[in-house]
Structure formats: structure tokens, C-alpha cells
Amino acid sequence: MGVTARGVHHDAGAGNIMSIEADPARSGAGTGVPAAATSASDEPARAHAPAAASGDVAIQTVDLTLSFGRRAVLSDVNATVQRGAITALIGPTGSGKSTLLRTFNRMNDKVTGYRHDGDVLLHGHSIWSPHLELMSLRRRVGMLFQRPNPFPMSIMDNVIAGVRAHKMAPRHELRAICEQRLREVGLWEPVAQRLKDSPFRLSGGQQQLLCLARALAVDPDVLLLDEPTSSLDPMTTESIEKLIRTLPPKITVVIVTHNLAQARRIADRTIFLNNGRMVEEGSTDQLFEHPAEEETAHYVGGRFG
Numbered sequence: 001m002g003v004t005a006r007g008v009h010h011d012a013g014a015g016n017i018m019s020i021e022a023d024p025a026r027s028g029a030g031t032g033v034p035a036a037a038t039s040a041s042d043e044p045a046r047a048h049a050p051a052a053a054s055g056d057v058a059i060q061t062v063d064l065t066l067s068f069g070r071r072a073v074l075s076d077v078n079a080t081v082q083r084g085a086i087t088a089l090i091g092p093t094g095s096g097k098s099t100l101l102r103t104f105n106r107m108n109d110k111v112t113g114y115r116h117d118g119d120v121l122l123h124g125h126s127i128w129s130p131h132l133e134l135m136s137l138r139r140r141v142g143m144l145f146q147r148p149n150p151f152p153m154s155i156m157d158n159v160i161a162g163v164r165a166h167k168m169a170p171r172h173e174l175r176a177i178c179e180q181r182l183r184e185v186g187l188w189e190p191v192a193q194r195l196k197d198s199p200f201r202l203s204g205g206q207q208q209l210l211c212l213a214r215a216l217a218v219d220p221d222v223l224l225l226d227e228p229t230s231s232l233d234p235m236t237t238e239s240i241e242k243l244i245r246t247l248p249p250k251i252t253v254v255i256v257t258h259n260l261a262q263a264r265r266i267a268d269r270t271i272f273l274n275n276g277r278m279v280e281e282g283s284t285d286q287l288f289e290h291p292a293e294e295e296t297a298h299y300v301g302g303r304f305g
Contacts, residue, residue, distance in 0.1 A: 036275075064076070065118055086267045087252075088271070089265050090257065095273040096276065098256055105222075106145055122141065138216050146229060151208055155196070156178045160178050177217060185209040212228075225244070
């Protein structure tokens, strides 16, 4: 796993600084050309996001359709991610959870055939606005992937990579920032005497914590988590879940998980996706205990998926 929005790579097509982080599962992907059109939706009212004051919404999708080639992965999604809360995206494999998550900071843009219709608003502004630089978006909306993805540099340089790239602090403050972020994720004591070592000598769980420290170092508004504990042991999973719970209200969190128990433990709100559409969204307690849709009841009750 890794964080996005930290980078020094350049996109030759756009002339903008791009992320130095890429999802290892997506490396080598070709270039897609996302559409910019907004379409009307014929979805029934129940599938639309509930009304909310704009100040309470971090991310809002508006009639959003996501496709690869001619195949639509998700259609006419109208959902809201509340500011300062943890929102879980759940649904069967292939339901579009990760595709939606990656769209929130435009990680799909370079995938061959990817396109979108509709819009995604971050604090009320389109993430596809020509006035929004991609590097700026990915600093504000960080991401942690399913597998740890440390950079091939020292432990300390991993933590402060984004701070350096965005010129967020003078050089003499970088070590203090590194220590602060490693302490936040509970990794300082194990690595305090090893800051110049390779991160690849750390355990998988420690590498994940390192990537999380790197994500937090640039003070994101939103943190996207794509099954961040799926490859970790139960004790490390518990530790990371506790850490995630400490992030709101300063940081808005969106997590994709196949683990329904995990969603119930840590999420304030849950969005259920299935068969290419958003079926239901609401508070986690309501969605699991009193779902409005029979389809949701079948899934959270373990009767399919």
C-alpha cells in the first residue's frame, strides 16, 4: 500500500507534477481519457444521497457513471461522504467499490479505457476542474492501498517524501516531522535507531504503518483506504483500526472493506454497492440493523455476496 499525492513525476501530456506513488497493482497502466460531461439521472429517489448542508459534506458524487471501455462499472451514483466521519464502502467483489474510491483522487485517470460521466465534488468543487492541479488534489485526498508500498529510500525519507515534494516545511524541521508522524502511528520506538535503513526490512504490518505515517505527514483533508488490513494479522489489524478511529474529525476517512465486521466496528456511515449501482447509504447502525432495501438485508445478513 502506499499514499498518493506526494510526487515528483511529471505527466508529459498535462505538464503537471504527478504523484511519486502509484498503486503497485496499477503500475504500467496505459493512459485513458476521462470524459468531462455531466449527465442527468433517472435513478429513483431512494438511491440518491440524502439532503445535507454543504458544509457537512466532504465528497459528493453527482449522477456519476464510471466505465472501462464500453462496460459501465457503476451507473448514476449519487452519494455523500460526510466531513469528519468514517464512511465504509461495502459490496460483493466486482461491485465497483475500489473503482469509486480511486475516482475520488483520480487514481483511475491513467488506466486504459477509463472514463467518467457526471461529477465528483470535493468540498463543493469538481475534482475535474481545470483550475485544480492534480498534485494539489492528491495532497488533500491521500490514499493507502491494499499492499504496503514503501518507496525505495530510507525510512525517514519515506515519511517526509510528500512534505519535501510540496515544500511544506524547511529542512531543519523534517526530522521532527518524521518523528511526530511515526509516533502517531505507533512506529517510532521500533525504528527510532533505524531511520536510515531500508523500509523493506520492516514487517508487512510495519510497512503499512510507515505508509500511513507518510500519508498523514502532508495533512490530508480526506484519507482513502483500500482494504488496508486485508493482508495483516489480527493484532496489527486491531492496532490500525484503533488508529483510524482517531483520525476524525480532523480527517475524513473513506474505507473499502470486504470485512463486514470491520465496517461495523469503525464506520460511522456505510454505502452499499451492488450490480453496478448504489443500493443504499446511511448510518452504519441503521444500514446493518434496519436496512431500507431487501437487497441490503440479504448482503449484510450473509445471504449472498
